[in-house]
Amino acid sequence: MSGVPLRTTAASQGGAPAQLLEVADVTMRFGGIVALDGVTFSVAPGRITGLIGPNGAGKTTLFNCLSRLYRPARGDIRLNGRSLADCAPADIAGLGIGRTFQSPTLFDSLSVLDNVKIGAHARGRNGPLTDAFTLPSSRREEREFDLIARVTLDFVELGGAATRPAASLTFAQRKRVELARALATKPALVLLDEPAGGLNHDEVAQLGALIRSIRDKLEITVLLVEHHMGLVMSLSDQVVVLNFGRVIADGTPEEVRGVPAVTEAYLGTRH
Amino acid sequence: MNDGTAAIASEKLAVGGEARLRIGAWRRFAIAALIVLAAALPFGLSNYQVFELTQVMIYAIAVLGLNILTGYNGQISLGHGGFFAAGGYTAAVLMHRYGVPYWATLPPAALVGFALGLLFGLPALRFEGPYLALVTLAMAVATPQTLKYFSWTGGQQGLNLAKPAPPPGLGIDRDRWLYLFVLVILLVAIRVAANLLNGRTGRAWMAIRDHPIAAAAMGVDTPRYKTLAFGTSTLFTAVAGALAAIVVGFVAPESFSLFLSISFLVGSAVGGIATIGGAIVGGFFIEFVPNFANDISDAAPWAIYGLAMLLFMYAMPRGVVGSLGPLAAWLRGRLRPAVAAGEISAASNNASSPQQTSQGRLE
Numbered sequence: 001m002s003g004v005p006l007r008t009t010a011a012s013q014g015g016a017p018a019q020l021l022e023v024a025d026v027t028m029r030f031g032g033i034v035a036l037d038g039v040t041f042s043v044a045p046g047r048i049t050g051l052i053g054p055n056g057a058g059k060t061t062l063f064n065c066l067s068r069l070y071r072p073a074r075g076d077i078r079l080n081g082r083s084l085a086d087c088a089p090a091d092i093a094g095l096g097i098g099r100t101f102q103s104p105t106l107f108d109s110l111s112v113l114d115n116v117k118i119g120a121h122a123r124g125r126n127g128p129l130t131d132a133f134t135l136p137s138s139r140r141e142e143r144e145f146d147l148i149a150r151v152t153l154d155f156v157e158l159g160g161a162a163t164r165p166a167a168s169l170t171f172a173q174r175k176r177v178e179l180a181r182a183l184a185t186k187p188a189l190v191l192l193d194e195p196a197g198g199l200n201h202d203e204v205a206q207l208g209a210l211i212r213s214i215r216d217k218l219e220i221t222v223l224l225v226e227h228h229m230g231l232v233m234s235l236s237d238q239v240v241v242l243n244f245g246r247v248i249a250d251g252t253p254e255e256v257r258g259v260p261a262v263t264e265a266y267l268g269t270r271h
Numbered sequence: 272m273n274d275g276t277a278a279i280a281s282e283k284l285a286v287g288g289e290a291r292l293r294i295g296a297w298r299r300f301a302i303a304a305l306i307v308l309a310a311a312l313p314f315g316l317s318n319y320q321v322f323e324l325t326q327v328m329i330y331a332i333a334v335l336g337l338n339i340l341t342g343y344n345g346q347i348s349l350g351h352g353g354f355f356a357a358g359g360y361t362a363a364v365l366m367h368r369y370g371v372p373y374w375a376t377l378p379p380a381a382l383v384g385f386a387l388g389l390l391f392g393l394p395a396l397r398f399e400g401p402y403l404a405l406v407t408l409a410m411a412v413a414t415p416q417t418l419k420y421f422s423w424t425g426g427q428q429g430l431n432l433a434k435p436a437p438p439p440g441l442g443i444d445r446d447r448w449l450y451l452f453v454l455v456i457l458l459v460a461i462r463v464a465a466n467l468l469n470g471r472t473g474r475a476w477m478a479i480r481d482h483p484i485a486a487a488a489m490g491v492d493t494p495r496y497k498t499l500a501f502g503t504s505t506l507f508t509a510v511a512g513a514l515a516a517i518v519v520g521f522v523a524p525e526s527f528s529l530f531l532s533i534s535f536l537v538g539s540a541v542g543g544i545a546t547i548g549g550a551i552v553g554g555f556f557i558e559f560v561p562n563f564a565n566d567i568s569d570a571a572p573w574a575i576y577g578l579a580m581l582l583f584m585y586a587m588p589r590g591v592v593g594s595l596g597p598l599a600a601w602l603r604g605r606l607r608p609a610v611a612a613g614e615i616s617a618a619s620n621n622a623s624s625p626q627q628t629s630q631g632r633l634e
Binding site: 067069088089090091092093094099101105106107108109110114117118119121122124126127128130131132133134138141142145181185 | 463466467469470471472473474475477478480481482484485486487488489490491492493499503545
């Protein structure tokens with residue numbers, strides 16, 4: 001890990017766009033329920049940002065707004081200064097946001113390798129005609145996707161499972177394949193929705209190392225929703241706390257730990 | 272890609288590459304042998320048997336089209352008889368009214384099928400499962416009467432077509448020539464379908480079938496690919512319809528009843544909806560089981576047909592090819608225990624030495 005400069009230092013010195021992701025005043029209602037209420041925060045490039053809060057605080061709702069699966073009633077979301085307001089869900093991967101889901105959503109009838117190759121879909125150019133007649137351009141792109149998928153699978157330490165059907169994997173393996181699929185979109189920002197959920201102690205430790213190497217080796221910014229406090233606090237450069245759809249704290253893990261509202265809303269029940 | 276990635280990748284490809292090559296060579300040999308056999312077959316059979324097998328291949332192309340839509344993209348259609356009719360009538364009208372040679376009617380029939388499928392695929396985006404079945408059923412129900420309505424379709428009587436002559440000098444008769452002609456189209460159809468399904472397009476189709484939301488999150492434009500699946504599917508089925516018109520030498524509204532649409536779905540399910548080989552099994556079922564049922568009982572052929580369907584689906588719920596594939600894979604595993612064990616140990620090695628394998632960078 002040593003020798004790879006962190007993006008954070010590079011970005012702050014170079015004066016590049018200071019924030020990768022800006023969430024501004026995002027409000028989301030379901031009927032009479034306000035799931036997100038004026039949520040505002042930003043994510044600096046090259047960092048791991050933890051998004052925490054009690055169940056029902058609006059974390060997954062916010063992820064779904066970022067993926068354009070939901071359209072916020074108010075507010076704006078910008079990636080590298082570009083608003084996502086007029087984007088369709090399928091545009092998001094191409095713009096540089098990859099994601100995983102709370103319970104792994106693999107394409108169960110496909111092989112592990114093909115699952116990860118779908119992650120590269122947005123970068124592809126092959127259409128039905130080039131595919132139908134396997135033109136040279138089609139074959140070249142397939143080889144490239146193959147390579148991306150295999151390297152990504154190696155990165156999540158599942159290189160040996162490439163040809164297995166996705167349905168045959170254990171829960172922990174499924175989560176890692178889903179992570180590989182998100183990384184294969186070659187994102188600037190990856191959204192991880194409870195990556196530690198359902199994992200045992202050792203698996204959580206491995207996951208922590210993996211998420212760090214996503215930031216340090218792949219230089220991908222991470223936005224992490226997680227209930228595992230130990231993991232979030234040890235990994236995150238920045239922590240945003242949501243409660244009842246509002247941001248109640250935003251800062252380093254140490255700063256957030258000291259905010260009384262957070263202790264009351266969330267940590268207080270545990271300590 | 273940096274050098275590290277390339278090195279890892281080439282190393283990966285080398286492992287097991289030899290085994291894959293050998294299996295590939297065997298497969299290629301088996302396929303070539305099958306094609307030679309299929310091409311030689313008509314010369315040992317009666318004229319009627321040759322005609323029947325030609326029909327089997329035509330149905331196989333139609334079912335292959337349906338498999339692309341239903342098996343690989345998860346959209347059900349009870350209306351493919353209508354698209355089969357569209358292809359048949361395109362060929363018939365072009366031959367009958369404009370004197371177009373039979374072989375030249377296939378591209379226009381394909382185009383008509385594709386365009387109709389796209390038109391149908393757009394409203395289909397709003398429906399799923401049983402609701403989509405109902406919408407497509409409308410197509411099947413409306414087809415025969417719509418065809419009767421227009422004069423250029425020959426109305427109730429339909430159109431009689433001159434049966435195409437075999438190329439002179441080849442020394443084969445008309446039935447055997449048409450058999451070979453249809454065989455070539457079937458092989459092209461299978462190849463094109465396999466290429467599509469193995470490429471970016473087919474992967475996107477299957478991803479949508481398995482999990483549409485995750486597919487969209489990975490950048491798959493789901494409405495576009497679902498519509499495209501519809502058009503591609505009906506293109507195949509319309510080409511089959513054109514071949515049927517050419518081979519039978521006759522089209523009439525009653526040839527494209529609701530039952531034809533249902534037969535395609537039955538053939539698809541019996542063969543295995545998400546398989547390519549299943550389409551051929553389906554072709555055999557559609558062509559022979561009704562006749563076979565008739566031979567057993569003049570009084571109740573459809574009861575026998577229904578019973579045959581039940582038996583097939585009970586014994587092989589994933590269709591003949593869908594069920595035999597896993598069986599064959601299991602047998603291969605039993606026959607090559609050493610290789611299988613090697614794969615497992617390679618996998619566990621990989622898992623226990625994370626530091627070695629995580630050098631690659633995503634470029």
